[in-house]
Amino acid sequence: MSERQNDTLLEVKGLKQYFNINLGFFRSKPLKAVDDVSFSIRRGETLGLVGESGCGKTTVGRSILHLYQPTAGQVIYDGKEINSKESLKEFRKKATMVFQDPYSSLNPRMTVSDIVAEPLDVHHLYSTKQERNDRVLELLGYVGLNSEHASRYAHEFSGGQRQRIGIARALAVNPEFIVCDEPVSALDVSIQAQVINMFDDLQDKLGLTYLFIAHDLLVVRHISDRIAVMYLGKMVELADAEEIYSHPLHPYSQSLLSAVPLPDPKAARANKRIVLNGDIPSPLNAPSGCPFRTRCPHATEACAQSMPPFEEVDKGHFVACHRVREIG
Amino acid sequence: MFSANKPFSMHLDPNAFLPATEEDKQYISRMRPSSTFFKDGCKRLLKNKVATISLILILLITLSSIVLPMVWPYSYDAMLGVRPGKPVDASYNNLAPFTWGKTELKRMEEGEKLFPHIFGTDAHGRDYFIRVVYGTRISLAVGFFASIIVLIIGMTIGAIAGYCGGRVDIIIMRIVDMIYSLPDMLVIILLSVVLGKTLNVENTIFEKIGANIISMFIVFGLLYWVSMARLIRGQILSLREQEYVLSAQATGAKGSWIIRKHLLPNCISVIIISTALQIPNAIFTESFLSFLGLGVNAPMPSLGSLASDALNGITSYTYRLVIPAIVICLIVLSLNLFGDGLRDAFDPKLNA
Numbered sequence: 144m145s146e147r148q149n150d151t152l153l154e155v156k157g158l159k160q161y162f163n164i165n166l167g168f169f170r171s172k173p174l175k176a177v178d179d180v181s182f183s184i185r186r187g188e189t190l191g192l193v194g195e196s197g198c199g200k201t202t203v204g205r206s207i208l209h210l211y212q213p214t215a216g217q218v219i220y221d222g223k224e225i226n227s228k229e230s231l232k233e234f235r236k237k238a239t240m241v242f243q244d245p246y247s248s249l250n251p252r253m254t255v256s257d258i259v260a261e262p263l264d265v266h267h268l269y270s271t272k273q274e275r276n277d278r279v280l281e282l283l284g285y286v287g288l289n290s291e292h293a294s295r296y297a298h299e300f301s302g303g304q305r306q307r308i309g310i311a312r313a314l315a316v317n318p319e320f321i322v323c324d325e326p327v328s329a330l331d332v333s334i335q336a337q338v339i340n341m342f343d344d345l346q347d348k349l350g351l352t353y354l355f356i357a358h359d360l361l362v363v364r365h366i367s368d369r370i371a372v373m374y375l376g377k378m379v380e381l382a383d384a385e386e387i388y389s390h391p392l393h394p395y396s397q398s399l400l401s402a403v404p405l406p407d408p409k410a411a412r413a414n415k416r417i418v419l420n421g422d423i424p425s426p427l428n429a430p431s432g433c434p435f436r437t438r439c440p441h442a443t444e445a446c447a448q449s450m451p452p453f454e455e456v457d458k459g460h461f462v463a464c465h466r467v468r469e470i471g
Numbered sequence: 472m473f474s475a476n477k478p479f480s481m482h483l484d485p486n487a488f489l490p491a492t493e494e495d496k497q498y499i500s501r502m503r504p505s506s507t508f509f510k511d512g513c514k515r516l517l518k519n520k521v522a523t524i525s526l527i528l529i530l531l532i533t534l535s536s537i538v539l540p541m542v543w544p545y546s547y548d549a550m551l552g553v554r555p556g557k558p559v560d561a562s563y564n565n566l567a568p569f570t571w572g573k574t575e576l577k578r579m580e581e582g583e584k585l586f587p588h589i590f591g592t593d594a595h596g597r598d599y600f601i602r603v604v605y606g607t608r609i610s611l612a613v614g615f616f617a618s619i620i621v622l623i624i625g626m627t628i629g630a631i632a633g634y635c636g637g638r639v640d641i642i643i644m645r646i647v648d649m650i651y652s653l654p655d656m657l658v659i660i661l662l663s664v665v666l667g668k669t670l671n672v673e674n675t676i677f678e679k680i681g682a683n684i685i686s687m688f689i690v691f692g693l694l695y696w697v698s699m700a701r702l703i704r705g706q707i708l709s710l711r712e713q714e715y716v717l718s719a720q721a722t723g724a725k726g727s728w729i730i731r732k733h734l735l736p737n738c739i740s741v742i743i744i745s746t747a748l749q750i751p752n753a754i755f756t757e758s759f760l761s762f763l764g765l766g767v768n769a770p771m772p773s774l775g776s777l778a779s780d781a782l783n784g785i786t787s788y789t790y791r792l793v794i795p796a797i798v799i800c801l802i803v804l805s806l807n808l809f810g811d812g813l814r815d816a817f818d819p820k821l822n823a
Contacts, residue, residue, distance in 0.1 A: 208721050235723035248714035252736040258715075261732070262722040312718065 152186040152352050153207070153238075153320060158216035160199070160206045164427065174426050176202040178376040179216075181453065184320070189346065189353040191367030191384065193360060193399070195423060199376040200356045201243075204322040207354070208240055220320070236266055239313040243325040245305035249297035255308055256293040259283065262315040282311040285345060303334035310341070320352045327362060335359075339366055360403045364388060369459075372396045375434040376426055378453060382460040392462045394439050394470060395419075433465065441466050515816040522812020525805035532802060536608035544586045545598035547605040548770040551575075552596040563596035565788065572596070590794060594784065599791065606772040607798055610754045613684060613773075614802075617691040617753035622746050624692060625699025630730045632700065633707030644704070647697045655694050659756075662686040663765055681768030687757065695749075702745055706738035740814045747810025751803035758799060774799050 158180045161173035177199045184190045192200050206213045209231055218225045225234050239262070242248035249258055256279045262268075269275040280290050286307040297305055306326060313321050323342065327335040339362060345351060357363045363370060364384055371381040372395065380393040391397045398417040405411040419438045424430055430437050436446040445465050453463040464470070517523055540547070551572055552563030563572035568591045575585055590599035632643040663686040710716065711734060719729050735742070758775030760766045767773045774795040781791035 205717075210717060210720055232723060235721070240718065240721045242714045242718060244714055248718055250713075250715040250733050250737070252739070253732070261719065261724070265719075265722050265724045265728065309718075316722070 150186055151183045152221060153354075154183040154217075154219040155203075155207060156181050156217040156219065158203065158206055158218070159214045160202050160211055161214045172427060175376050175429060176426060177206060178429075180373075180376075180378045181216075182371055182378060182381055184352055184354060186319075187346075187350055187352055188368040189355050189366050191363035191370040192354060192356045192373060193358060193363050193370060194373035195358065195399075197423065197426070198373045199426075200358075200373055201324055202376075203373070204240065204324050204354060204356050208238055208322060209234075210240075236316045237318050238320040238322065239316060239318045240322045240324060241306075241309050241313045241326045244329055245302050245309055246329075248309050249305055251296065251298055254294050254296060255283070255288075255300075258297065258308060259293075259311045259315055261312065266316060268316065278315070282314055285314060285348075286311045286341060302330050303338060306330060306334075306338055307341070310338075310345070314345070314349070317349075318351070320354070323353055323355045323357075325357050326355075328357065328359060335362065342366060360400065372399065375423060375429055377434055377450075377463065378461075379435065379463050380461065381453075382457075386457075386460055390460075392456060392460065392467050392470065393435075393464050394441055395435050433463075441470055512817040516812055519812045519815060521808050522816070525809040525812065528801065528805040529809060532607060532798075532805075533611060536604055536611060539604045540601060540608070543598075543601045543604070545588070545601050547597065547601045547772060549598075550596045551592060551598070560596075563592055564594055565784070566592040566596075568790070590790070591788075593780065593791065599794075602772045602777060603774075603794055603798060606774040606777050606795060607802070609684075609767055609771065609773040610757055610775070610799070611802065613687065613757040614750040614754040614806075617688060617695070617757075618746050618749035620688060620692045621695045621699050621749055621753075622742070625696035626703055626735070626742065628696065629700035629703030630707055630734060633704040634711055634726055634730055634734060636708070636711075640704070643700075647700055650694055650697045653694060655690065658694060659687060659690045659760065660765060662690055681771065683760070683765055684757075684767055687760065687766075691753065695753075699745060699749070702741060703738060706741050707734045710734050710737050739817055743817065744810050744814045747806055747813065751806050754799065754802060 158177055159175070160177040161175050163171040164174045165171050180199075180203060182190070192203065194200050202211065205211050207218055209218070209225065220234055220238065223230055225231055253261075256276070259279050259282050260275050263275055263278060269278060279293055283289060283293060288304065288307055288311070292300075292304075297308065300308065306329075310326070326342070327338050330338060342353065342355075343366065346353065353366070355363060355366055367384045369382065370384050370387045372379050372387070372393065374395050380387065380391065380396045382392075387396060388400060391400050394417075398419050401414060401417045405414055417440070419440075421438050424434070424437055430447070432448050433439070433442070433446040433451050436442040439446065443466065449465075451463045451465045451467075453461055456462050456467055516526075545551070550559075550563070552560035554560070560573060566572060566588055568589060569587045570591065571579065571585065571588070572592075579585055588598050588600065590603065593599050593602065628643060632640045663683045666682050666686040666689070707730075711729075713733075716729055716733055719733055724732075754774075757766055757773060758778065761773045761775030762779040764776075764779070766776055777795040778792055778799075781788065781795070785792055
């Protein structure tokens with residue numbers, strides 16, 4: 144590991160994203176979609192972000208890009224905090240996003256070349272039409288499309304091709320950092336593999352850093368260097384990919400990983416699934432203390448009293464659990 | 472194709488196949504030539520027979536209402552029986568189609584060739600055909616301009632309300648609700664009375680069409696944009712949740728860019744159809760007001776005022792009511808059908 148790979152590209156400190164939910168006239172309650180999440184991403188790595196539906200993964204991605212104004216917390220990119228209009232403008236040229244749904248993320252009224260060139264248009268990154276055209280063709284080349292596709296509309300493409308167009312658009316400004324918001328969950332498995340491999344290739348070729356949000360644990364394991372697990376708006380565990388798969392410490396991660404289907408039937412039979420009781424609580428009335436205590440098989444009195452700190456248990460292995468030493 | 476030394480084998484001989492040359496590949500991978508959204512739409516529009524015929528009809532009516540008054544030998548306001556210094560020649564009043572007045576007959580006997588009064592003349596001895604043409608011109612102009620005013624105001628305000636949402640949206644929509652509750656006819660009548668006094672249209676280009684029409688434009692600008700604004704707001708409210716809008720926001724696009732590039736093009740079919748329906752609506756309003764005597768100023772005809780004048784002689788000269796009515800029908804029907812055709816042609820999702 145070179146030193147370059149160890150320096151931090153993006154740091155998120157105490158990110159909170161609350162949405163006000165109207166309960167009636169003049170009554171509203173904050174929905175804590177993301178509550179006090181901190182992590183950092185090193186240059187050139189892929190951080191996988193997993194968790195069940197509604198746990199705030201997507202919101203984290205969007206808040207980092209300031210698509211929602213964060214309620215509290217800092218986003219520090221390359222040593223500079225994103226807090227002013229100017230810094231945000233610069234940040235938008237370096238950080239882009241790939242969206243989940245390849246059908247609604249492309250404007251049906253625009254040709255592929257207009258879609259891909261939109262970031263160029265917005266940031267005025269070219270001087271002549273020829274330059275714009277060349278750049279579009281170069282970008283389409285990166286994602287395995289060709290010049291004939293440029294003048295077509297999005298509805299003429301298949302899901303996988305559409306996702307490639309979305310990736311080409313994300314690459315347009317020459318970004319360093321891409322938030323991939325479940326980019327493969329809407330695709331079928333064979334196409335998923337192609338797109339995932341393309342993400343890998345592009346990372347090698349262009350030196351990209353990914354925040355890879357997904358709920359498919361196998362996909363995340365394949366692409367990620369480190370993995371973060373979220374539960375109910377909080378980050379419960381963060382460690383290297385192999386470490387988290389071999390030694391999950393938080394009871395939620397343990398249960399989550401035990402649910403991964405194994406291709407080997409013998410191993411699958413030997414694998415004991417940890418089934419959780421009950422449903423994920425509503426983030427509107429989150430439990431006191433540790434958010435997971437209502438479903439945790441190891442919960443004690445102490446868990447209801449205070450939120451466990453998110454601390455480093457092992458080298459590079461962060462867990463938020465009061466009883467981590469007893470369980471682990 | 473099949474292997475020569477194994478005559479009964481169904482195995483294919485690989486030597487019989489040649490690799491494709493670059494040229495062959497080019498030939499096979501040739502794709503549909505690129506085409507713009509507008510070109511595609513026009514192509515689809517021309518395939519639609521009903522819409523094409525309607526378009527031709529609209530163009531024909533519009534062109535003839537512009538060109539014909541320039542070349543027509545009679546003027547819309549010249550009373551043919553009135554000659555300076557002579558008593559009024561009543562034979563010109565209420566002429567049947569393709570007949571002439573006394574002096575004209577005399578001139579024809581002398582060998583002069585005269586253009587026929589295709590629809591005859593009205594009660595004041597004015598050529599009726601050119602009056603219908605002029606009326607069409609006025610009605611069309613009112614229809615087009617009124618809907619353009621409505622379109623611009625309604626689209627801007629609706630798009631802003633829909634995109635900004637929140638407090639801006641609430642304030643704009645409450646204003647819209649207030650305007651909705653105003654009786655528009657009352658406002659038109661009041662405004663035309665007030666503006667007729669205060670607007671000094673003499674010696675300007677507006678003199679001929681008169682203060683009534685100006686006040687109608689103003690009323691359209693003030694009142695009729697609300698339904699357009701509501702429609703577009705509703706569309707944009709649903710469109711702005713689409714991920715491509717989020718993606719544009721993520722690249723740092725401004726609100727005006729998103730509205731222009733993403734939101735409005737996606738509700739273009741709604742805009743087109745409601746504008747195409749707004750034109751006949753405005754023509755109806757104008758005809759209705761002219762019928763009541765609140766439309767264009769006296770010598771200037773409009774289709775509504777022609778119909779209203781024809782009511783006096785409805786038993787003897789029924790055709791004078793039928794002709795402007797048919798013209799109104801033709802304009803309104805062809806605009807509606809054309810609007811439908813446009814919507815079908817410019818919505819690629821429908822034709823995917």
